[in-house]
Amino acid sequence: MRILVAGAGGLVGRAVEEHCLAQHDQIFSYTHETLDISDTASVSTTIEQVRPDAVINCAAWTDVDGCEIDSARAHAANANGPENLAKASRQCGAVFVTISTDYVFDGAKEGFYTQRDDPNPISVYGSSKLEGERRAQRALARAIVVRTGFIFGCGGRNFLSTVAERGRRGERLKTISDASGTPTYAPHLAARLRELVELDLPGVFHVVNSGDGASYEQFTRAALEVGGYDQTNLETVTMRSLNRPALRPANSRLKCLLSEAIGLEPLPSWHHALSDFISSEKKTQTVTQG
Numbered sequence: 001m002r003i004l005v006a007g008a009g010g011l012v013g014r015a016v017e018e019h020c021l022a023q024h025d026q027i028f029s030y031t032h033e034t035l036d037i038s039d040t041a042s043v044s045t046t047i048e049q050v051r052p053d054a055v056i057n058c059a060a061w062t063d064v065d066g067c068e069i070d071s072a073r074a075h076a077a078n079a080n081g082p083e084n085l086a087k088a089s090r091q092c093g094a095v096f097v098t099i100s101t102d103y104v105f106d107g108a109k110e111g112f113y114t115q116r117d118d119p120n121p122i123s124v125y126g127s128s129k130l131e132g133e134r135r136a137q138r139a140l141a142r143a144i145v146v147r148t149g150f151i152f153g154c155g156g157r158n159f160l161s162t163v164a165e166r167g168r169r170g171e172r173l174k175t176i177s178d179a180s181g182t183p184t185y186a187p188h189l190a191a192r193l194r195e196l197v198e199l200d201l202p203g204v205f206h207v208v209n210s211g212d213g214a215s216y217e218q219f220t221r222a223a224l225e226v227g228g229y230d231q232t233n234l235e236t237v238t239m240r241s242l243n244r245p246a247l248r249p250a251n252s253r254l255k256c257l258l259s260e261a262i263g264l265e266p267l268p269s270w271h272h273a274l275s276d277f278i279s280s281e282k283k284t285q286t287v288t289q290g
């Protein structure tokens with residue numbers, strides 16, 4: 001397949017590129033520098049030139065506090081961006097997948113959020129992503145929206161990489177006790193995104209690793225335990241004590257009503273994914289130190 005990946009420099013973008021290359025796809029990767037998805041003309045010209053079978057949008061402005069301060073930039077990247085890509089995909093007959101977030105929900109629910117729950121974002125980031133979902137769907141009936149959350153994976157700066165690195169160095173670490181989500185391993189998400197491209201079934205999917213979800217604290221403790229790192233340097237804090245500009249949902253655990261109904265296997269448990277991640281982080285560390 002000819003697959004165009006937008007946001008290829010990010011955590012998920014890199015995982016998608018790696019997975020699709022392993023499937024022998026022809027990949028056309030664009031980073032923020034090479035394609036700004038908020039630029040309607042560039043998006044249209046690029047997709048017209050490449051004429052891909054599928055477009056996978058991994059680009060977004062993911063700085064949740066930054067979005068709260070600069071809502072115009074948040075909407076340009078997270079709402080206009082998916083709309084531009086969806087319109088250009090329609091013009092060349094490509095399947096379009098765009099990634100959204102668990103932060104479209106307000107967190108007031110106790111259980112898992114499914115597609116039956118009404119989104120009600122409590123941050124600019126969440127509203128801009130929800131707007132992106134809706135604009136993509138309006139622009140292209142064939143659009144596939146994938147909500148996910150608590151993503152971890154190798155390379156770059158992400159929450160669990162920091163945990164693994166500080167755990168290894170025995171450094172002090174802060175973790176939040178009152179926010180829960182469903183951890184999602186970037187390589188597993190990448191594989192599911194490609195499966196969804198092949199199925200070409202439009203709609204909203206929730207894609208996360210299996211299990212009951214976890215608070216950041218539980219997730220951090222599990223990572224330290226799997227890595228064999230000391231937990232005494234772990235300081236537990238509440239969301240409010242951090243006094244950040246943007247609100248985050250206290251609960252954003254996701255479950256999908258559709259995946260199994262269309263024959264997709266549940267993704268492995270996040271505990272299993274975490275072990276994979278910690279051992280590959282350790283291998284990378286050994287290689288760079290060796």
Ligand SMILES: NC(=O)c1ccc[n+]([C@@H]2O[C@H](COP(=O)([O-])OP(=O)(O)OC[C@H]3O[C@@H](n4cnc5c(N)ncnc54)[C@H](OP(=O)(O)O)[C@@H]3O)[C@@H](O)[C@H]2O)c1
Binds near residue numbers: 038
């Ligand atoms: N990470 C999570 O826990 C999480 C949770 C739920 C949903 N998601 C969603 O998952 C998707 C992938 O996120 P990620 O974790 O891979 O984030 P990431 O590592 O921050 O990657 C996002 C990429 O998008 C690029 N980008 C930003 N604005 C852009 C624009 N206008 N045009 C083109 N590229 C742009 C960024 O480049 P620069 O850094 O150079 O600006 C970055 O390389 C996003 O849709 C995000 O909302 C992530």
